[in-house]
Amino acid sequence: MGPQVPLITNYLTQHFLDDAAVGLEGYERLGGYAALRRALENSPADLIELITSAGLQGRGGAGFSTGLKWSFMPADGELPKYLVCNGDESEPGSFKDRILMERGPHQLLEGILIAAWATGAEKTFLYVRGEYERPAEALERAIAEARARGIVGTNVCGSDFAHDIVVIRGAGAYICGEETGLLESLEGKKGQPRKKPPFPAQYGAFGRPTTVNNVETLCHVPHIVNNGADWFRGFGTEKSPGTTLFGVSGQIARPGLFELPLGTPLDELVFEHAGGPAADQRVKGVIPGGLSMPVLPADQLDVPMANEFLRERRTMLGTGGVMVMDERTCMVRASVVIAHFFRDESCGQCTQCREGTGWIHKLVERIERGAGVMEDITVLEDICAKMEGQTICAFADAAAWPIQGMLRHFRGEFEAHVVQRRCGFAESFEL
Amino acid sequence: MVISPETRAAIDEAIARTPQPRGALLPALHLVQAEHGHISLELAAAVAEILGIRSGDVMEVVSFYDMFHARPQPRHHVSVCTNLPCSLRGARTLLAQLEAHCGVAAGEPTADGRLVLGREECLGACANAPVLRVDGTYHEKLDSEAARQLLDGLE
Numbered sequence A: 001m002g003p004q005v006p007l008i009t010n011y012l013t014q015h016f017l018d019d020a021a022v023g024l025e026g027y028e029r030l031g032g033y034a035a036l037r038r039a040l041e042n043s044p045a046d047l048i049e050l051i052t053s054a055g056l057q058g059r060g061g062a063g064f065s066t067g068l069k070w071s072f073m074p075a076d077g078e079l080p081k082y083l084v085c086n087g088d089e090s091e092p093g094s095f096k097d098r099i100l101m102e103r104g105p106h107q108l109l110e111g112i113l114i115a116a117w118a119t120g121a122e123k124t125f126l127y128v129r130g131e132y133e134r135p136a137e138a139l140e141r142a143i144a145e146a147r148a149r150g151i152v153g154t155n156v157c158g159s160d161f162a163h164d165i166v167v168i169r170g171a172g173a174y175i176c177g178e179e180t181g182l183l184e185s186l187e188g189k190k191g192q193p194r195k196k197p198p199f200p201a202q203y204g205a206f207g208r209p210t211t212v213n214n215v216e217t218l219c220h221v222p223h224i225v226n227n228g229a230d231w232f233r234g235f236g237t238e239k240s241p242g243t244t245l246f247g248v249s250g251q252i253a254r255p256g257l258f259e260l261p262l263g264t265p266l267d268e269l270v271f272e273h274a275g276g277p278a279a280d281q282r283v284k285g286v287i288p289g290g291l292s293m294p295v296l297p298a299d300q301l302d303v304p305m306a307n308e309f310l311r312e313r314r315t316m317l318g319t320g321g322v323m324v325m326d327e328r329t330c331m332v333r334a335s336v337v338i339a340h341f342f343r344d345e346s347c348g349q350c351t352q353c354r355e356g357t358g359w360i361h362k363l364v365e366r367i368e369r370g371a372g373v374m375e376d377i378t379v380l381e382d383i384c385a386k387m388e389g390q391t392i393c394a395f396a397d398a399a400a401w402p403i404q405g406m407l408r409h410f411r412g413e414f415e416a417h418v419v420q421r422r423c424g425f426a427e428s429f430e431l
Numbered sequence B: 001m002v003i004s005p006e007t008r009a010a011i012d013e014a015i016a017r018t019p020q021p022r023g024a025l026l027p028a029l030h031l032v033q034a035e036h037g038h039i040s041l042e043l044a045a046a047v048a049e050i051l052g053i054r055s056g057d058v059m060e061v062v063s064f065y066d067m068f069h070a071r072p073q074p075r076h077h078v079s080v081c082t083n084l085p086c087s088l089r090g091a092r093t094l095l096a097q098l099e100a101h102c103g104v105a106a107g108e109p110t111a112d113g114r115l116v117l118g119r120e121e122c123l124g125a126c127a128n129a130p131v132l133r134v135d136g137t138y139h140e141k142l143d144s145e146a147a148r149q150l151l152d153g154l155e
């Protein structure tokens, strides 16, 4: 069975249904690599200015300005400098980068080459999640095609710019998605995140200045070069321009990938595009941006999907992984699944994270079994608060946020488990 | 157990593509595991020697990453994603059915060494839940009958 193809397409995914557009010939026939040729005629400084004024924000979770990030790279200075493309996608609920790599490998390579020219990088490490064997193969094939045609190599498209792209496969560790964990992994080490500063632009892969960008972020770049900053700003909101890929999953009629402008209301996405819940069900809550992001209850789904609006509801866009839960689902049980994931994936360097994720799981699991006491709920809140902003990387925050969200909006369910000494959701999934 | 000349050549290519030999460690471990099914102490020592690092460094990396195995493995790895999106669409029920069908709990290999059932964290195929991964290949939107047939078909 092939990968999930988008149900709603826009500029990033418009040709993804067409098998003939995946290879180099098809991609070039549709105008591919024109943006790269145009970029090579412009100075790196002009390109950085273009991407900054387009307002492109990173799609890997943090939403940082891509142009600004590129500008942190030392403009001249000695080589080597590197670009790292983050294709580790392991945030539960996210599957957009997999589709972008598998169905549009040349679009990604074109974005990489433009970013590399803009940041003065001589080599790109394209780090692909270990489980993503098919996407890694698609990329290897595309790189071989591009190399054979002089698009990757010592004279990119006949210019003086030399660039090589190396695919490195991960090996099953969520924390390698965090950019400095990824850099350690690239160097052949355990993927334990580094203390910052220094940031990757000063001290990155193999100690050299490095830009780290997400797969989707780089896929937007050729379109901005082709069409300009104003065109890009024609999609999305003033503060969050462009489209993005929303991956909708869970208890929903039409799960799938939807390319829509940032700022699309969450209820439009869930009820119109993804068809709403099953006929006899009602939505109870929606996680809007991957497992790390706090849930929203059914009466708050009118929020536009862009960080400036989601922040007001104390959540974030994250990776755009939208998970829908209907009224059969026990939110305490969902919390056990979430807590279990973070407990298992903590790299263990920081005490607050290592101990905190263990305690959260223990407490939530106890409450779910009907063996918890009311004080467990306050202890949970306390542990979560102590994990925020205290650690080497944002993983600990990401582990605390979803539990805080569950307690904020569904505290009554936790209390009911304690009072009734059992879980009252007979139709929820079994643990 | 020795690293074949073909695998050795592929490791050398990986070394040539990275700034420091150690940068080829993950690629080398993938290659060695593809050849031998696991990475024994002996193989880890051989990889360490090729890259000019200590075998302790190699073993540490082998144990950090879930996809690398230090011990011999059953012939097939079958894993079911049990993270939230798949759980919401019946993955845990499917796993329980497969456990019953194979007569083993997740994590325990079958007595004949044919396969091991496992739980997997999100595989990135959430819209097609439930998702099964069999030796590196995804099988999506499976019902329990199709999943059982798939397992029965494994040598």
Ligand SMILES: Cc1cc2nc3c(=O)[nH]c(=O)nc-3n(C[C@H](O)[C@H](O)[C@H](O)COP(=O)(O)O)c2cc1C
Pocket (backbone or CB within 6 Å): A057, A058, A059, A060, A061, A062, A063, A064, A066, A069, A086, A087, A088, A089, A090, A091, A174, A175, A176, A177, A178, A179, A180, A212, A213, A214, A215, A217, A218, A393, A394, A395, A398
């Ligand atoms: C725990 C954790 C996991 C992360 N996982 C990923 C990931 O799988 N893919 C990704 O692109 N970014 C991930 N990130 C974000 C990266 O650290 C980094 O911000 C991003 O790759 C930068 O690219 P962007 O600016 O283009 O978004 C993760 C961050 C944290 C804290």
Ligand code: SF4
Pocket (backbone or CB within 6 Å): A175, A192, A193, A345, A346, A347, A348, A349, A350, A351, A353, A354, A391, A392, A393, A394, A395, A396
């Ligand atoms: S916060 Fe957690 S995952 Fe991040 S470095 Fe510390 S222990 Fe590791």
